[in-house]
Amino acid sequence: KLEKVWLAIGFITLVAFLTTVGIQAFASGQGAPSGLTKVDPENVEETPPFDDPGLHQIGENEYELVMILQSYGFTPNEVTIPEGATVHFKITSKDVVHGFEIAGTTVNMMATPGHVNETTYTFDEAGSFLILCNEYCGTGHHLMSAELEVE
Ligand code: CUA
Incomplete structure:
Protein backbone atom coordinates (compact mmCIF):
# COMPACT_ATOMS: atom_id res chain seq x y z
CA LYS A 1 0.00 0.00 0.00
CA LEU A 2 2.76 2.40 1.00
CA GLU A 3 4.66 1.62 -2.21
CA LYS A 4 1.73 2.78 -4.30
CA VAL A 5 1.63 6.08 -2.42
CA TRP A 6 5.33 6.68 -3.08
CA LEU A 7 4.86 5.70 -6.71
CA ALA A 8 2.01 8.20 -7.01
CA ILE A 9 4.11 10.95 -5.40
CA GLY A 10 6.97 10.17 -7.78
CA PHE A 11 4.64 10.30 -10.76
CA ILE A 12 3.09 13.63 -9.70
CA THR A 13 6.57 15.11 -9.18
CA LEU A 14 7.60 13.97 -12.66
CA VAL A 15 4.51 15.49 -14.28
CA ALA A 16 5.04 18.76 -12.41
CA PHE A 17 8.68 18.84 -13.54
CA LEU A 18 7.86 18.18 -17.19
CA THR A 19 5.11 20.81 -17.14
CA THR A 20 7.53 23.40 -15.75
CA VAL A 21 10.14 22.59 -18.42
CA GLY A 22 7.46 22.73 -21.12
CA ILE A 23 6.18 26.12 -19.96
CA GLN A 24 9.72 27.53 -19.81
CA ALA A 25 10.49 26.28 -23.34
CA PHE A 26 7.23 27.77 -24.59
CA ALA A 27 7.88 31.10 -22.89
CA SER A 28 11.43 31.45 -24.23
CA GLY A 29 10.25 30.51 -27.72
CA GLN A 30 7.59 33.20 -27.66
CA GLY A 31 9.63 35.98 -26.15
CA ALA A 32 11.86 37.11 -29.00
CA PRO A 33 14.22 39.93 -27.97
CA SER A 34 12.91 43.34 -28.97
CA GLY A 35 14.29 44.68 -32.23
CA LEU A 36 14.70 41.22 -33.66
CA THR A 37 11.84 40.83 -36.08
CA LYS A 38 11.59 37.36 -37.60
CA VAL A 39 11.92 36.66 -41.30
CA ASP A 40 11.86 33.25 -42.98
CA PRO A 41 15.28 32.83 -44.71
CA GLU A 42 13.58 30.67 -47.38
CA ASN A 43 11.23 33.48 -48.40
CA VAL A 44 13.29 36.62 -47.89
CA GLU A 45 12.42 38.12 -51.31
CA GLU A 46 8.70 37.72 -50.62
CA THR A 47 8.87 39.21 -47.11
CA PRO A 48 8.53 42.99 -46.63
CA PRO A 49 10.67 45.05 -46.48
CA PHE A 50 13.01 42.63 -48.33
CA ASP A 51 10.67 42.33 -51.32
CA ASP A 52 11.94 45.80 -52.25
CA PRO A 53 15.64 46.13 -51.36
CA GLY A 54 17.36 49.48 -51.69
CA LEU A 55 17.06 53.03 -50.41
CA HIS A 56 13.60 54.44 -49.67
CA GLN A 57 12.82 57.95 -48.47
CA ILE A 58 10.61 57.88 -45.37
CA GLY A 59 10.87 61.48 -44.21
CA GLU A 60 12.69 64.76 -44.73
CA ASN A 61 16.31 63.69 -45.12
CA GLU A 62 15.40 60.34 -43.59
CA TYR A 63 15.73 57.05 -45.39
CA GLU A 64 15.34 53.34 -44.93
CA LEU A 65 18.02 51.16 -46.51
CA VAL A 66 16.97 47.55 -47.02
CA MET A 67 19.72 45.07 -47.82
CA ILE A 68 19.94 41.31 -48.26
CA LEU A 69 23.21 39.55 -47.51
CA GLN A 70 24.15 36.23 -49.03
CA SER A 71 27.42 34.40 -49.69
CA TYR A 72 29.20 36.38 -51.05
CA GLY A 73 27.46 39.63 -51.76
CA PHE A 74 25.08 42.42 -50.82
CA THR A 75 21.81 43.30 -52.56
CA PRO A 76 21.99 46.07 -53.67
CA ASN A 77 25.78 46.36 -53.83
CA GLU A 78 25.90 50.06 -54.76
CA VAL A 79 23.93 52.71 -52.92
CA THR A 80 23.94 56.50 -53.18
CA ILE A 81 22.84 58.47 -50.12
CA PRO A 82 22.26 62.25 -49.92
CA GLU A 83 24.68 64.07 -47.63
CA GLY A 84 23.24 64.68 -44.17
CA ALA A 85 20.71 61.89 -44.46
CA THR A 86 19.73 59.73 -41.52
CA VAL A 87 19.57 56.13 -42.66
CA HIS A 88 17.73 53.32 -40.92
CA PHE A 89 19.38 50.08 -41.99
CA LYS A 90 17.29 46.94 -42.15
CA ILE A 91 19.26 43.88 -43.15
CA THR A 92 19.01 40.12 -43.11
CA SER A 93 20.93 37.11 -44.37
CA LYS A 94 19.62 34.45 -46.71
CA ASP A 95 22.12 31.82 -45.63
CA VAL A 96 24.75 32.06 -42.90
CA VAL A 97 25.76 34.77 -40.43
CA HIS A 98 27.46 37.67 -42.18
CA GLY A 99 28.92 40.88 -40.83
CA PHE A 100 27.84 44.38 -41.81
CA GLU A 101 30.47 47.02 -41.18
CA ILE A 102 30.71 50.40 -42.86
CA ALA A 103 34.38 51.36 -42.74
CA GLY A 104 34.97 54.77 -41.15
CA THR A 105 31.62 54.83 -39.32
CA THR A 106 30.21 53.31 -36.14
CA VAL A 107 27.96 50.98 -38.15
CA ASN A 108 28.96 47.45 -37.23
CA MET A 109 26.43 44.67 -36.79
CA MET A 110 25.67 41.12 -37.76
CA ALA A 111 23.25 39.86 -40.39
CA THR A 112 21.63 36.75 -39.01
CA PRO A 113 19.39 34.47 -41.06
CA GLY A 114 15.84 34.51 -39.73
CA HIS A 115 16.11 38.00 -38.26
CA VAL A 116 15.90 41.63 -39.30
CA ASN A 117 18.99 43.38 -37.95
CA GLU A 118 18.62 47.14 -37.57
CA THR A 119 20.73 50.20 -36.88
CA THR A 120 20.61 53.91 -37.64
CA TYR A 121 23.35 56.24 -38.82
CA THR A 122 23.52 59.84 -40.04
CA PHE A 123 25.95 60.55 -42.88
CA ASP A 124 27.15 64.09 -42.17
CA GLU A 125 29.98 64.12 -44.68
CA ALA A 126 30.19 63.30 -48.35
CA GLY A 127 32.47 60.51 -49.44
CA SER A 128 32.83 56.93 -50.54
CA PHE A 129 32.29 54.24 -47.96
CA LEU A 130 32.98 50.55 -48.14
CA ILE A 131 30.51 48.10 -46.66
CA LEU A 132 32.35 44.99 -45.53
CU1 CUA B 1 29.92 37.26 -45.55
CU2 CUA B 1 32.09 37.13 -44.57
Whole structure:
Protein backbone atom coordinates (compact mmCIF):
# COMPACT_ATOMS: atom_id res chain seq x y z
CA LYS A 1 0.00 0.00 0.00
CA LEU A 2 2.76 2.40 1.00
CA GLU A 3 4.66 1.62 -2.21
CA LYS A 4 1.73 2.78 -4.30
CA VAL A 5 1.63 6.08 -2.42
CA TRP A 6 5.33 6.68 -3.08
CA LEU A 7 4.86 5.70 -6.71
CA ALA A 8 2.01 8.20 -7.01
CA ILE A 9 4.11 10.95 -5.40
CA GLY A 10 6.97 10.17 -7.78
CA PHE A 11 4.64 10.30 -10.76
CA ILE A 12 3.09 13.63 -9.70
CA THR A 13 6.57 15.11 -9.18
CA LEU A 14 7.60 13.97 -12.66
CA VAL A 15 4.51 15.49 -14.28
CA ALA A 16 5.04 18.76 -12.41
CA PHE A 17 8.68 18.84 -13.54
CA LEU A 18 7.86 18.18 -17.19
CA THR A 19 5.11 20.81 -17.14
CA THR A 20 7.53 23.40 -15.75
CA VAL A 21 10.14 22.59 -18.42
CA GLY A 22 7.46 22.73 -21.12
CA ILE A 23 6.18 26.12 -19.96
CA GLN A 24 9.72 27.53 -19.81
CA ALA A 25 10.49 26.28 -23.34
CA PHE A 26 7.23 27.77 -24.59
CA ALA A 27 7.88 31.10 -22.89
CA SER A 28 11.43 31.45 -24.23
CA GLY A 29 10.25 30.51 -27.72
CA GLN A 30 7.59 33.20 -27.66
CA GLY A 31 9.63 35.98 -26.15
CA ALA A 32 11.86 37.11 -29.00
CA PRO A 33 14.22 39.93 -27.97
CA SER A 34 12.91 43.34 -28.97
CA GLY A 35 14.29 44.68 -32.23
CA LEU A 36 14.70 41.22 -33.66
CA THR A 37 11.84 40.83 -36.08
CA LYS A 38 11.59 37.36 -37.60
CA VAL A 39 11.92 36.66 -41.30
CA ASP A 40 11.86 33.25 -42.98
CA PRO A 41 15.28 32.83 -44.71
CA GLU A 42 13.58 30.67 -47.38
CA ASN A 43 11.23 33.48 -48.40
CA VAL A 44 13.29 36.62 -47.89
CA GLU A 45 12.42 38.12 -51.31
CA GLU A 46 8.70 37.72 -50.62
CA THR A 47 8.87 39.21 -47.11
CA PRO A 48 8.53 42.99 -46.63
CA PRO A 49 10.67 45.05 -46.48
CA PHE A 50 13.01 42.63 -48.33
CA ASP A 51 10.67 42.33 -51.32
CA ASP A 52 11.94 45.80 -52.25
CA PRO A 53 15.64 46.13 -51.36
CA GLY A 54 17.36 49.48 -51.69
CA LEU A 55 17.06 53.03 -50.41
CA HIS A 56 13.60 54.44 -49.67
CA GLN A 57 12.82 57.95 -48.47
CA ILE A 58 10.61 57.88 -45.37
CA GLY A 59 10.87 61.48 -44.21
CA GLU A 60 12.69 64.76 -44.73
CA ASN A 61 16.31 63.69 -45.12
CA GLU A 62 15.40 60.34 -43.59
CA TYR A 63 15.73 57.05 -45.39
CA GLU A 64 15.34 53.34 -44.93
CA LEU A 65 18.02 51.16 -46.51
CA VAL A 66 16.97 47.55 -47.02
CA MET A 67 19.72 45.07 -47.82
CA ILE A 68 19.94 41.31 -48.26
CA LEU A 69 23.21 39.55 -47.51
CA GLN A 70 24.15 36.23 -49.03
CA SER A 71 27.42 34.40 -49.69
CA TYR A 72 29.20 36.38 -51.05
CA GLY A 73 27.46 39.63 -51.76
CA PHE A 74 25.08 42.42 -50.82
CA THR A 75 21.81 43.30 -52.56
CA PRO A 76 21.99 46.07 -53.67
CA ASN A 77 25.78 46.36 -53.83
CA GLU A 78 25.90 50.06 -54.76
CA VAL A 79 23.93 52.71 -52.92
CA THR A 80 23.94 56.50 -53.18
CA ILE A 81 22.84 58.47 -50.12
CA PRO A 82 22.26 62.25 -49.92
CA GLU A 83 24.68 64.07 -47.63
CA GLY A 84 23.24 64.68 -44.17
CA ALA A 85 20.71 61.89 -44.46
CA THR A 86 19.73 59.73 -41.52
CA VAL A 87 19.57 56.13 -42.66
CA HIS A 88 17.73 53.32 -40.92
CA PHE A 89 19.38 50.08 -41.99
CA LYS A 90 17.29 46.94 -42.15
CA ILE A 91 19.26 43.88 -43.15
CA THR A 92 19.01 40.12 -43.11
CA SER A 93 20.93 37.11 -44.37
CA LYS A 94 19.62 34.45 -46.71
CA ASP A 95 22.12 31.82 -45.63
CA VAL A 96 24.75 32.06 -42.90
CA VAL A 97 25.76 34.77 -40.43
CA HIS A 98 27.46 37.67 -42.18
CA GLY A 99 28.92 40.88 -40.83
CA PHE A 100 27.84 44.38 -41.81
CA GLU A 101 30.47 47.02 -41.18
CA ILE A 102 30.71 50.40 -42.86
CA ALA A 103 34.38 51.36 -42.74
CA GLY A 104 34.97 54.77 -41.15
CA THR A 105 31.62 54.83 -39.32
CA THR A 106 30.21 53.31 -36.14
CA VAL A 107 27.96 50.98 -38.15
CA ASN A 108 28.96 47.45 -37.23
CA MET A 109 26.43 44.67 -36.79
CA MET A 110 25.67 41.12 -37.76
CA ALA A 111 23.25 39.86 -40.39
CA THR A 112 21.63 36.75 -39.01
CA PRO A 113 19.39 34.47 -41.06
CA GLY A 114 15.84 34.51 -39.73
CA HIS A 115 16.11 38.00 -38.26
CA VAL A 116 15.90 41.63 -39.30
CA ASN A 117 18.99 43.38 -37.95
CA GLU A 118 18.62 47.14 -37.57
CA THR A 119 20.73 50.20 -36.88
CA THR A 120 20.61 53.91 -37.64
CA TYR A 121 23.35 56.24 -38.82
CA THR A 122 23.52 59.84 -40.04
CA PHE A 123 25.95 60.55 -42.88
CA ASP A 124 27.15 64.09 -42.17
CA GLU A 125 29.98 64.12 -44.68
CA ALA A 126 30.19 63.30 -48.35
CA GLY A 127 32.47 60.51 -49.44
CA SER A 128 32.83 56.93 -50.54
CA PHE A 129 32.29 54.24 -47.96
CA LEU A 130 32.98 50.55 -48.14
CA ILE A 131 30.51 48.10 -46.66
CA LEU A 132 32.35 44.99 -45.53
CA CYS A 133 31.45 41.57 -44.25
CA ASN A 134 33.53 41.22 -41.10
CA GLU A 135 32.26 37.81 -40.06
CA TYR A 136 34.01 34.81 -41.62
CA CYS A 137 31.37 33.19 -43.85
CA GLY A 138 33.29 30.90 -46.20
CA THR A 139 35.82 30.83 -49.03
CA GLY A 140 34.49 34.02 -50.64
CA HIS A 141 34.38 36.01 -47.41
CA HIS A 142 37.22 38.36 -48.36
CA LEU A 143 35.40 39.26 -51.60
CA MET A 144 32.19 40.26 -49.87
CA SER A 145 31.72 44.02 -50.00
CA ALA A 146 29.47 46.80 -51.30
CA GLU A 147 29.87 50.50 -52.05
CA LEU A 148 28.11 53.40 -50.45
CA GLU A 149 28.35 56.89 -51.93
CA VAL A 150 27.36 59.92 -49.88
CA GLU A 151 26.93 63.02 -52.06
CU1 CUA B 1 29.92 37.26 -45.55
CU2 CUA B 1 32.09 37.13 -44.57
